[in-house]
Amino acid sequence: MTRAVYAGSFDPPTLGHLDVIRRGSAALEELVVAVADNSQKTSLFTKQERLDLLTAITHGLPNVRVDAFEGLAVNYLKRTGFTLLLRGIRTLSDFEAEFQMALTNRALSPGVETFFVMTSDDLAFISSRLVKEAAALGADVSRFVPPEVAAALGRKLGRPTGQILDAGS
Numbered sequence: 001m002t003r004a005v006y007a008g009s010f011d012p013p014t015l016g017h018l019d020v021i022r023r024g025s026a027a028l029e030e031l032v033v034a035v036a037d038n039s040q041k042t043s044l045f046t047k048q049e050r051l052d053l054l055t056a057i058t059h060g061l062p063n064v065r066v067d068a069f070e071g072l073a074v075n076y077l078k079r080t081g082f083t084l085l086l087r088g089i090r091t092l093s094d095f096e097a098e099f100q101m102a103l104t105n106r107a108l109s110p111g112v113e114t115f116f117v118m119t120s121d122d123l124a125f126i127s128s129r130l131v132k133e134a135a136a137l138g139a140d141v142s143r144f145v146p147p148e149v150a151a152a153l154g155r156k157l158g159r160p161t162g163q164i165l166d167a168g169s
Contacts, residue, residue, distance in 0.1 A: 003030040004084040004115055007073040009038040010050050012149045014131055016123040018057055020088035023117050025061045031086065033058065034076055035068045044132050044156060057146045074109035085114045090124040 006024060010017055010033070025031045035050045037043060045053070047068055054066045069076040073085060085105065087098050095116075102114035126144045135141045135153045142150040 002028050002084070003032075003082055004028050004086040005032045005034050005073065005077055005080070005082050006086040006088075007034040007036060007069070007076065009041060009043065009128070010035055010054060011038075011041065011043045011045050011128050012131060012145060012153060013050065013053050013057060014123075014126045014128055014145050014149070015143075016088065016090065016119050016126040017128075018146060019120050019123050020086065020117050021058060021064060022061065024086045024115070025064050028086075029063060031061075031064045032080070032082070033064060033066045034073070035066065036070065036073070036076075041129075045152070049152065053146075053149055053152055056148045072108070074105045074112055077112055078109060083111050083113060085112060087114055087116050088119050089116050090119045090127075 004024065006021060008017070021031065021033060033054050035047055035054065037047060043050075051066055051068055058064045058066065069079075077083065077085065085102075087102070089095050089098055098114070098116065105112050105114065131141050131144050131153075134144075135157055138159065141153065145153065
């Protein structure tokens with residue numbers, strides 16, 4: 001059985017993440033989207049909120065389930081019996097960082113392999129960090145995130161995400 005884990009902070013989940021999830025799930029028998037906190041990032045959404053958002057946006061994918069973990073992804077894989085990590089790549093700089101991470105994961109846990117999926121061209125520029133920054137400044141980010149996430153951003157930031165604020169607001 002071909003099973004993989006797609007681990008990340010997903011703060012918030014973007015259409016780029018969903019693209020990788022859909023394409024990965026089409027190639028795999030089972031995909032676990034595993035949510036973790038990243039100590040180097042400040043999260044806008046709680047881990048539970050991210051779990052709920054990912055569950056909502058993946059509900060139509062029967063071979064995808066959502067879970068959470070603490071610590072290293074390779075330790076999560078060991079605990080759950082998985083040996084394959086799914087990772088999305090948007091840019092050349094992503095490739096360099098992901099390649100380094102894949103080699104580190106393999107050194108930490110021999111037998112763990114990384115399966116890379118290239119993000120679709122039209123989504124390659126989207127990042128959670130940029131979505132959060134743009135939404136916080138009042139930009140309409142609805143074309144970068146699923147509707148459930150756009151609504152959650154609006155609630156979290158206290159404004160409709162479709163409303164583009166004036167520069168003087």
